[in-house]
Amino acid sequence: xxxxxxxxxxIVEERARQFRGQVQRxxxxxxxxxxxxxxxxxxxxxxxxxxxxxxxxIPYGVLSSKQVRKLAxxxxxxxxxxxxxxxxxxxxxxxxxxxxxxxxxxxxASVQMHAIQTSGNCVRNITSDPFAGVAPDELEDPRxxxxxxxxxxxxxxxxxxxxRKFKIAVTGTPSQDRAAIRFHDIGVRIVNNEAGERGFEVWxxxxxxxxxxxxxxxxxxxxxxxxLAFVESILRVYNRxxxxxxxxxxxxxxxxxELGIEEFRRRVEEDFARSTNPALQLERxxxxxxxxxxxPPPYEPESSARGDAAALAERTSNDAAFARWRKTNVLSHxxxxxxxxxxxxxxxxxxxxxxxxxxxxxxxxxxDRYSFGEVRTTHTQNMVLTxxxxxxxxxxxxxxxxxxxxxxxxxxxxDIIACPGLDYCALANARSIPLSLELxxxxxxxxxxxxxxxxxxxxxxxxxxxxxxxxxxxxxxxINKNGEEVYQLMLGGHDSDSASIGKILGxxxxxxxxxxxxxxxxxxxxxxxNGADETFLECYxxxxxxxxxxxxYGA
Amino acid sequence: xxxxxGTHFVITANFIDSGAPAYRRSDGSWSTSLQExxxxxxxxxxxxMLAAASKEESVIADPYPFAVRLEGSAIDPLTAREEIRAKxxxxxxxxxxxxx
Numbered sequence: 001x002x003x004x005x006x007x008x009x010x011i012v013e014e015r016a017r018q019f020r021g022q023v024q025r026x027x028x029x030x031x032x033x034x035x036x037x038x039x040x041x042x043x044x045x046x047x048x049x050x051x052x053x054x055x056x057x058i059p060y061g062v063l064s065s066k067q068v069r070k071l072a073x074x075x076x077x078x079x080x081x082x083x084x085x086x087x088x089x090x091x092x093x094x095x096x097x098x099x100x101x102x103x104x105x106x107x108x109a110s111v112q113m114h115a116i117q118t119s120g121n122c123v124r125n126i127t128s129d130p131f132a133g134v135a136p137d138e139l140e141d142p143r144x145x146x147x148x149x150x151x152x153x154x155x156x157x158x159x160x161x162x163x164r165k166f167k168i169a170v171t172g173t174p175s176q177d178r179a180a181i182r183f184h185d186i187g188v189r190i191v192n193n194e195a196g197e198r199g200f201e202v203w204x205x206x207x208x209x210x211x212x213x214x215x216x217x218x219x220x221x222x223x224x225x226x227x228l229a230f231v232e233s234i235l236r237v238y239n240r241x242x243x244x245x246x247x248x249x250x251x252x253x254x255x256x257x258e259l260g261i262e263e264f265r266r267r268v269e270e271d272f273a274r275s276t277n278p279a280l281q282l283e284r285x286x287x288x289x290x291x292x293x294x295x296p297p298p299y300e301p302e303s304s305a306r307g308d309a310a311a312l313a314e315r316t317s318n319d320a321a322f323a324r325w326r327k328t329n330v331l332s333h334x335x336x337x338x339x340x341x342x343x344x345x346x347x348x349x350x351x352x353x354x355x356x357x358x359x360x361x362x363x364x365x366x367x368d369r370y371s372f373g374e375v376r377t378t379h380t381q382n383m384v385l386t387x388x389x390x391x392x393x394x395x396x397x398x399x400x401x402x403x404x405x406x407x408x409x410x411x412x413x414x415d416i417i418a419c420p421g422l423d424y425c426a427l428a429n430a431r432s433i434p435l436s437l438e439l440x441x442x443x444x445x446x447x448x449x450x451x452x453x454x455x456x457x458x459x460x461x462x463x464x465x466x467x468x469x470x471x472x473x474x475x476x477x478x479i480n481k482n483g484e485e486v487y488q489l490m491l492g493g494h495d496s497d498s499a500s501i502g503k504i505l506g507x508x509x510x511x512x513x514x515x516x517x518x519x520x521x522x523x524x525x526x527x528x529x530n531g532a533d534e535t536f537l538e539c540y541x542x543x544x545x546x547x548x549x550x551x552x553y554g555a
Numbered sequence: 556x557x558x559x560x561g562t563h564f565v566i567t568a569n570f571i572d573s574g575a576p577a578y579r580r581s582d583g584s585w586s587t588s589l590q591e592x593x594x595x596x597x598x599x600x601x602x603x604m605l606a607a608a609s610k611e612e613s614v615i616a617d618p619y620p621f622a623v624r625l626e627g628s629a630i631d632p633l634t635a636r637e638e639i640r641a642k643x644x645x646x647x648x649x650x651x652x653x654x655x
Contacts, residue, residue, distance in 0.1 A: 026571060029613030033571070047616065049640045052574035082649040094648075097573050349647065356649050422636060423644040431639075433646045483634055 001062050001374060002147045002293040004112045011155070012109040015116060019043050020102035027099065044115030045101055048426050054093045054101060055118040056108060060128040060146040060170075061089035061377040065364040068375050070111045072360035078104055083360065085345060085353040087417060087468055088167070089127050089377045090118060094424055116154060121162045123153035123235070127169045129178040130378040133294060134386045136334040140190045140198065142172035142179075144291040145227065148282065149188075152228050159235050163242035164250040166235070167207075180379065180495040182206045182215045183471060185252045186234055193221045200227055204234055205256030205264070208465035212501045213253040216261045218268055224287065226272075229280040233272040237264065296335075297372035297387055305337025307391020315394050322397055324446060325408040330393065337390050341371075343383040343400060344407035344415075348440040351433045352418045353381030362403050370396050379468075381417050382410065412449040413457060413522075414440055417468060421461030421478060422485070428461035430478025430485035435459055435514055442515045443522075452522055455536040458493070471495035473537050474518060475502040487514050491521065491548055492540045505545055506553045517552040524551035562622045563594035564601035565630065566608050567640070568615035576640045577615045579608055585615055589630055589641040594623055 004012070019039070026036045040046075044055040056071070063071075071091060075083050078100045079093040086092055096104065108114055117124055126146045133141040149168060153159065159166070170188040171179040181187025187203035200222045206215025222230045238252045241259070256264045299305065316323045331340040343363065345353050355363075363383060367375045370392045371385035378384060383405075388396060400406035409415045416439060419425065421432030436459050443449060458472030462479075469475035471493040478487050486508040493502030509517055522536075524547055529539045540548065566579040570587070577585040578592035586592065595601040601620045608618035622633045632638045639645060 032612050033616035047569055047574050049636070050575060050643060080649055098571060351646055354649070422639055423646050428636075430635075431645060433644075437646065480635075485635055 001064060002059075002143075002290065009109070009112070012112070012114045012116070013106075015043070015114060016102055016105035016109050019105055023098060023102050038120070040101075041119040042116070043101070043105065044118035045098075046119060046426075048094070048420075048424050049422075050424065051095045052098060052101070053424070054096045054104065054115065055086070056091050056093075056113060056115050057118050057125045058090050058113075058377050059150050060126055060132070060143055061130050061379075062143065063375045063377065064111070065367040065373040065375065067111045067113055068360050068364040068367065070107060070113070072357040072364065074104055074107060075360065076357040082354050082356045084351070084420065085355060085377050085381045085383065087353075087379050087381060087419070087466055088125055089130070089379055090125055091377070092420075094420075119165075120160075121164050121166075122160055123156065123162075123166045123168065126150050126153070127167070127179055127184075127379060129171045129173060130376045130382075130384050131178060131331070131340055131386065132172060133296070134333050134335070134338075134340055135173060135178075136332050137174075137176055138172045138334070139174050139192065140172045141291070141294055142170040142188075142190060143294045144287060145188065145190070145200075146170050147290050147293070148228065148287070149231065152232075152280075159239060162235070162239055163244045164247070164252075166238070166252070168231070175497065177496045180468075180471070182499040183208055183212075183468075183495055184215065185238075186231060187215050188227070188231075191221065197223070199223045200230075202230060202234070204268075205253045205261070207251055207253040208468060208470045209251065210248055210463045210465075211254065212465070212470040213257060214499050214501065215253075216256065218261070218265050225282040225284070227282055229275045229277070230268075230272055232277075232280060233268045233275055236271050237267045241267070297374075299335050299338060299387070300389065302335075302337040305335075305389040305391060307389060309390070312390060312393060321401075321408070322394070324450070325397055325400075325406050326393065328408045328412060329406070329410045330388075333387070335387075339388045339390060339393065341385045341388045341393075341396065342378075342410045343385065343405045344409060345382050345405070346407050346409055346414055346416065346440065347404055348414075348437060348444050350404075351420075352416055352436055355383070359403055359405065362399070363405075366396065366399060379417075380415060382415070408446060409449060411454050411456070413443040413452055413455055414446075414449055416440055416457045416459065417472075418459040419461050419466035421459075421467075425461060425466075427464055428478070429463075429480035430461045430487065431511075432459040432461040432467055432476075432478055435476065435478075435487065435511060438515050439518060442519065451526065451532075453532065453535055455522075456493075457518070468495065469493070470501050471499070472502060473540070474521065476514065479508060481508060484510075486510055489514065489517055489521075489552065491545060492537065494537055500541075503545060505549050520551040521548045524548050559624075559633075561624065562633070563596055563625055563630075564598070564604075564620045565589065565592040565594055565623050565632075566601070566604045566618055566620050567592075567637070568608060568618035571612075571614065571616050579604060579618075583607060585611075589623075589632070589637075592630060594625060594630055595620075
């Protein structure tokens, strides 16, 4: 993974030192909250319902075991023994004391981490495919480009005060988007053009929130050395023309919608044609330099990595729970004999994405022992070991079971994502975690989940959509109606290729009605699907909402 | 929306050291317990308390009033948001007491 150079290290250390002074001045009463707020937000520190919330950046979801151990230490020493993996591949602590934050930043800097640009109207953490670099369907590893974008966007003086926050995602797969690029302010996909040259398809104007939009292609092919200049032109057009008069209309998606993609594209191309900054031209040598940080680990020959294939087959045959986990949470790797293993942070008794200090420490150990010391976070609030030998699957599984991290539900009903909701968040209108736990319990039966097949449930506690409800096959949005928490059910959302935004099914439901309604919707699907191969989403798209509405509402 | 008859008001904020909810007592000090708050009976008293609270930024941040109902000696918030703020998350947390 990318290692800081002396300048990176100096920047994060100085930032921590600056914030220590700012915090002290706040504690001493020398600055008001209004003066302090923008300073703390620039360091990822929010004020939530019960406490401060500290959001730490995990660039494109990649962590070393050393960094994971540090997060465990921070959770244990400065918080309440756990962290929360977010839907942007970051981690949040929900209970830190203000005085502790500068020390936490010092500790983070010691392992090349920080909280810079995890809040505010700037370019936020760049996200990517959690299987980047190891997916068999990948054209090229997107992580070097994520890193180049991270370096370009960090402290970019022109884009520190954009109309609103700005999110970029990059994927290296031509056919299976696991980074939801169509729902980002800018989405980047590595492609080859007809001449076989490598470059990028660049999307813009996607997003969720109050007004969801699927992004549109700004240019189908941007040469690799023009990536930064082209992205900068998009940012410049947004910075100049994006609305600042209305917070709810300030995202780039509104600008793209109001201008129309043709006019938006024209303005971007006009700016790009004028772009003359040589520093933005990506030279092959620079790409190669950064790419060298993401060299594949020293994989063993296939015969060695596979180990005792007969023993693995026997365990798979004789241990149904292991077989299930292998089927759902173990995925194909580009190197024969190796596997991608999803560590589930979903458990019917634990809020989605929460991970304890002990689990973090154990995950670091597992990464060192089985996966070259690297861990990934996913936007679906799980973790991943990307390079596990076949030979180690049985042993790893047993250890994950002991950690409650082997729930075999990846991409199934139990793999619910939910925002913190009104239990923590100052913006929320309704709670989302209790509903996620109730649904996880209701559909805990793995046989049932396997029968239903791939089906995502995503829950947000307010219109800001941190729980990505717009793109859940089953989406749930908590709203406040005359002081009561109620929930809108929506169906048909999808965040990958053939992206779609879910549609509201009917009137909002009370909390105690939601699980029944979801179960009725699923029963309708099971009764009407064209065989077990037709997924919930395919069935919904074929039938439309009416039969599901009738099932859920009995009308 | 009209304020229901009998509604009182509590001034709340967040302590700057912990971010914890803070409730203004009758003597002007701040408590972490809603039940120790002073319920203002009138909008005039509420506004007076809020104005005073706004000058205490060395202890608390972002003061605002919210409506409550008095049930005997108990103070009940009228919204789920303030009830959750006062009682804590309704879902399991790993170590409820930071000192534990």
